[in-house]
Amino acid sequence: MKTQGKYGVTAQSTATILCEDVRNFSTRRRNMLYLMHRYLLENGYYSSAEALKNEGRLSDDFELCDNVDLDAIYLEYASFFNMKFGKYPRILKKMSAKIKVERTTGAATAATLTATVASTTAKDTSNKTNKDSSSLANWHVGVGAAASQINNSMEHQQSNQLKLHIKKLETTTTTTEQQQPSHYSGMSEIEHGAHATDDALFCSMDWQVLGELVKTTILREPINLRWSDICGNHRAIELIKEAVLTPIDYPQLFAHGLRPWRSLLLHGPPGSGKTLLAKVLYAETQSRVTFFNITASVMVSKWRGESEKILRVLFHMAARRTPAVIFFDEIEGLTSKRDRATDHESSKRFKNELLQLLDGMEHNTLGHGVFVLASTNLPWDIDEAFLRRFEKKILIQLPNALERSNLIQRLLGASNVSLNQHLLDQLVALSDQYTGDEIRLACKEISMQRVRCATRPSPAGGAVPKETQAIVEANLERAFKQVHPLGQKLLAKHEQWQQENGS
Template sequence: MSMAMMRAKVDAESRQGEEKKQVEKKRNVIVLCMRFFQDHGYINSVQQIQNETNINLDRIDAADNVDLHSIITEYEDFYEMRFGRKPKLTRKVASGKDDGKDGDRKLSLPKLPPEGTCNPSPPLPPSDDGSRRRERSQRAKSQDPATRGRERPPPAPSSAPSELGDRSAGGADGKPQSVEAFDGGLVGQSVGSKGGKKDPVKGAAEEAGEDHYENQVMRALPNYGADKEFRELATVISRDILSKNPGIPWDSVIGLNHAKYLLKEAVVMPLRYPQFFTGLLAPWKGVLLFGPPGTGKTLLAKAVATECETTFFNISASTVVSKWRGDSEKLIRVLFDLARHHQPSTIFIDELDALMSSRGGDGGGGEHEGSRRMKTELLIQMDGMMRDTKDQVFLLAASNLPWDLDSAMLRRLEKRVLVNLPNAEAREAMISASLPDGFAEKLDYAKLASLTEEWSGSDIRLLCKEAAMHPLRRLMAEIEAAEVSAAQADGKTNRKRAAEKAQEKEKPLASVQNLKVGAVLESDVERALQTVHRAPAAHLDRYCEWQQQFGAA
């Protein structure tokens, strides 16, 4: 590898590391705020932040010796020591006026209640976890600043249940603590922490940022101003943002090497080496995966969602099609607005032919005008006058009927890749992966691959599942026969056996617990071949012809 390539790789890794640090810092700020709200009883606020940011305190929480109050206290002490005055952290805003300095602050926070108004309910004591955090912050404040960073107080032991009722909001001398000296008239619900011991392995993996979805920090919705309609539509689209890892790495997709490389070229490489993908070499904006059903088009989309670390929109027809006039076009516009807002992002539309069939088919008399407007809006958003060439928005589409798609849509999908039926080598690899040695005995994988010609990957999976069910069925038959023979030996009727089973439903027999499912035999696979048949796949030759005429792989 040349020095220039090594330097480019190091620069890309350094830039990605810096971006991860920024995301980590933003996540830490949100976690500290959520923990502060949780300790002071603002449950609804914590739940709303969890819904908007995809951060849950059950997965990641503040460290034992860190809380928001102690951080602000240390910052104030440092600022006063350096500049001789206290820092100004807040500012007063004139009611009903806006200084125009920050456009994002037009939607102000709720005002504090005026003086003299009583609270609707008496203040509840803070949670025990919050008390321990405040005690630790007080100890940290009293330490010498030179040794504060090195010495960490051990976590306080949990108090006995009898001490909770005697503990008040004040200190030991009856005076209120400095943390609770002024609550601003805001009263929250007192809650306990759901903490407990954390898995060190899982915690280390989360801190290392290995799982994109576990560490993903979702941005707030765009500011649509006073337009509540667009904000409601954005909330509808946000439900289709993938928040759980599909768990499909590239290696689990057998075959389809060209399609996998093309998707990496379109999504992964531009994010890793953006300096190369400029001008004429700008990354691909759209890829169409077409082919017979069950060949792995949706599986490739799951691999993109797993590996590419982008905001993934899983869009279906029910999301963008509305019965109300004009809402479908607005949903398409809001979809791309959110994709640009959360970029880098990937929009996946499965069964694209259901949304973007050819306009004007059958003479143009059978298509509704609302459908035409929606298609036009989608085409404009993909490649219109207002589109920015620097937007990192990638459209991935899948279809079983590519010849029914609109020609303008095909032009915007720059790459059109045929995902065909697996060859003999891929079929053999699929069968050996589903029925490996140890789980199955004495299977001729090459022979099975030859017997499953023109089978799709989904058909092969069903065949392997049916073959694996035969040992389980034999085991179930043995268990039922043993139960019947035991009941007949005791002379019990069917009604008595049913009553005993209802009483001992959660107490399985010790003999059943030690049983194991046997291995899959060659005879099991032969029986599965007799009962399982491949799904009908029409137009096999037409896919190849269409690929030769209109494909762009």
């Protein structure tokens, strides 16, 4: 049952009525007129208030609420704007450039007009020390005098036809604005491509703020990784190289309509190395490719419609900074199935916008220097429409015995742990069905055991006993047995999904 309010009106019905009042144009217009009428009365503009009341047909049947006035609404809007964009709004701006009047017919009248305008210009030049408002007023007075002279000339010369041309004066301010447009002051680092119409996207300050937010996702810190640091997954590495590096190294191969892979989805158990592939790609192409690392915290906004705008700005900036890579980590959080009853309207709008940007008519940038790389642990939770957008879907496999052996030797060799072939074979057997990250954790536990022995206080009057080979082997086996592999629980499900949906 609906809870009844104090005066017999339910809270839901009251909210519905107020919502209809806000959406109704005539109601909004009436409310604004009453706000202006109250403001004029409070500031002493009685004649203006009376004229507004008569022209706006305001009746005495309504009055403003006690807690609403025009000044309070102004302050509320300024506070909201500052909280959202980090700056206060600009309400007023300067007028456009000045104009001058010229006459093109009638020699005598043109000479008289030129003399009049010249005298007006001389008068304005002599008063340069005055304020801008005074100079502008004097200039308009001069133009009025010139126009009056023209009218008098027209009365005396009915046969002559007067033609006036209004031109924009070339001032220093306008020249500066032509050299450096003001609406690009906050986005000077964005390169502009062939699509000139898209450059109007950043004319508004709202879009410029979103552009600055997207620029924070561009990775710039150096990472010391190489392709050789990855054990296995050669097919995924080759596909990534074909999509990103081959078009850069051999552009002539894609000059006749052939397009490289535009999107790739990596799926597999947690810790199998999906994010590591993205890190290595960034490290290998840092100086040649713009890398966008996108997470849900950047894409999702609490403001209505802003998440879709962030997506549009992201793909726009990627198209202007080609070659570019957009990496979505844990993409199932953004691309879940759309037929769920628990989905909010904003979530559906966001997904529809992403679908349109990935493969739509307006932004057909993928395959033209923009590559989308995504990773997920739960590919079966992704909507089928998004799965169709990914041209390649690759399963990141668990390392085999040879790859595990190379990985263990590399990790333990950095800790100065000596391994014989028999002990190495035992560790490889113990690490069966381990992911690469789980092997790293086991090797890290071995290194920490050595740190504990080095920092352990020695017995009084004696040295620390040296560990025997049997103790070292027992510690190594204990470290690997402490790790409980999680990948084997999901590997069968990933393999089945790859057979049904992979490519």
